[in-house]
Amino acid sequence: MKQLVILSGKGGTGKTTVAAALAHLAARESSVVLADADVDAANLELVLAPTRLEEHDFFSGQVAVIDADTCTACGRCAEVCRFDAVVPGDVAYRVTPIDCEGCASCYYQCPAEAIQMVEPRVGQWFRSDTRFGPLFHAHLFAGQENSGKLVTLVKQQGRLLALDTSAELLIVDGPPGIGCPVISASAGADLALLVVEPTVAGAHDLERILGTTNHFGVPALVCVNKADINPTRVTEIAAYCRQQGISMVKAVPYDTVVSKAMVQGQPVTAYEPEGAVARALEGVWEQIKTTLRAA
Numbered sequence: 001m002k003q004l005v006i007l008s009g010k011g012g013t014g015k016t017t018v019a020a021a022l023a024h025l026a027a028r029e030s031s032v033v034l035a036d037a038d039v040d041a042a043n044l045e046l047v048l049a050p051t052r053l054e055e056h057d058f059f060s061g062q063v064a065v066i067d068a069d070t071c072t073a074c075g076r077c078a079e080v081c082r083f084d085a086v087v088p089g090d091v092a093y094r095v096t097p098i099d100c101e102g103c104a105s106c107y108y109q110c111p112a113e114a115i116q117m118v119e120p121r122v123g124q125w126f127r128s129d130t131r132f133g134p135l136f137h138a139h140l141f142a143g144q145e146n147s148g149k150l151v152t153l154v155k156q157q158g159r160l161l162a163l164d165t166s167a168e169l170l171i172v173d174g175p176p177g178i179g180c181p182v183i184s185a186s187a188g189a190d191l192a193l194l195v196v197e198p199t200v201a202g203a204h205d206l207e208r209i210l211g212t213t214n215h216f217g218v219p220a221l222v223c224v225n226k227a228d229i230n231p232t233r234v235t236e237i238a239a240y241c242r243q244q245g246i247s248m249v250k251a252v253p254y255d256t257v258v259s260k261a262m263v264q265g266q267p268v269t270a271y272e273p274e275g276a277v278a279r280a281l282e283g284v285w286e287q288i289k290t291t292l293r294a295a
Contacts, residue, residue, distance in 0.1 A: 001163060002190045003170045003188060004292065007194055008195045009206055010201060010202065012197070013196055015174070017047070018225065020047040020267040021268055023133070023267065024267040026169055026171065033161050033171070034135040035154050036154070038175040039137075040175065046262065047266065048130040052128045056125050056126070058124055058150055060145075061120060063100045071093055074112070084099060125139075126138065136155075136157045152187075155172055155185060177209075178211075190219070192220040193223055194220050194222045196223070196225070203240070206237065206240070225251075227253060227254075234251065249284045252277060
């Protein structure tokens, strides 16, 4: 079983569009398991129209909770809280969960032992079925942390199912940027496809994400999406890749058909298979297959 992770140094490069197309193309030839690791803003399901099979709560971190019946309203908890998360109530003190950092200072300082540290429900993860294979995805609630931990969970579930069913490929639609969620999504991958747009910001963030994959020893290919909007920048990106010894796959042109396919809930390769974008993505898939076989 091979693992392909699709990344971008910034959002808006078309990473999920490419991921959905590769899922469609791969599923025509082999068994595939999919994982949407962008838990802060998962959107692969918008293109794949999944049928939800399982729903699970995700608990993480710690938040202080004050038992109003035990609390003596001495105020010691509010005194030691550095985040102003403890506020007086009508009878007892209470904790504002959004402000609590889980440091447990109030827990240790409460003379009445009226405070407990609990693990809050901060998100959900799902197993769904798509026409291209099983999909694992998640939703981290607004303002919550530990997205890297949820990414690991989603990817682990996908990997375990792929191993159990002898699937040939796990495709991970990774989060944008270079933070902890990206590191979690990249762990153990056989290949990373870095989707970049031909802009100043896109080229800059390619350097950042390539530095991340290089640091963790993940081989990478570079795909320039919407390449024809700035050929000069594409030439600069190609020169940078040659300098770094990184191969570029076939460039994907800009076309409004991509938006039309999204509205219809389809990968562009299924919506208009003979179009220029679909043909380019088929070329990308062929290059990925060749690289994965050699991995």
